[in-house]
Amino acid sequence: MSDTASTAGTLLERMGIEVTLVTAERAEGRMPVAGNTQPFGLLHGGASAVLAETLASFAAQRHAGEGRATVGIELNATHHRLAREGWVHAVATAVHLGRSLATYEVTVDDDGGRRLCTARVTCMLIDIRA
Template identity: 35%
Template sequence: GASVVLAESLGSIAGYMCSEGEQKVVGLEINANHVRAARSGVVKGICKPIYLGRRQQVWNIEVFNEQGKLCCTSRLTTAVLFE
């Protein structure tokens, strides 16, 4: 659960940073594959764009544990709303 919250937060922030003016970014879909648990320590999330369109964005987010091992890979799709 926590990995998906982190993934959605990172993707939403990235989407906002790629928006212009009064545009808003909202989540449409998120999926995640949990590879291993991160029961303690610090985790690191890396968010990269897969697709940055005018009305839609797709983000790939990977979450790693302190040893650099993949814990979760996630894909977030967002919609770009125009005012």
């Protein structure tokens, strides 16, 4: 994704994900709990995973640079706590920035700063064929 990529009509728009900072080394964003819950009213674990992969992918794309694309190839998420309301806030921090792979640790916290989820995301960096 480029800085000018539109999120209109994408999963990010439907889930209310807001990306607030993107560098190769770090990405930050947030997502509302409302609308992203499972049937019992708790934040869906898959929603946390989507937020984690989104931020890691944005950062990996910044690392990859022009003429390259990123493809998520691995996602691992551990859910520590639950959330019923408010927003969740996530930070993706680079663990490895290589020529063909970029790996990020992503933390997802609630409005009170309590850790809800820890994820690891690895993206493959590929050349775009014309």
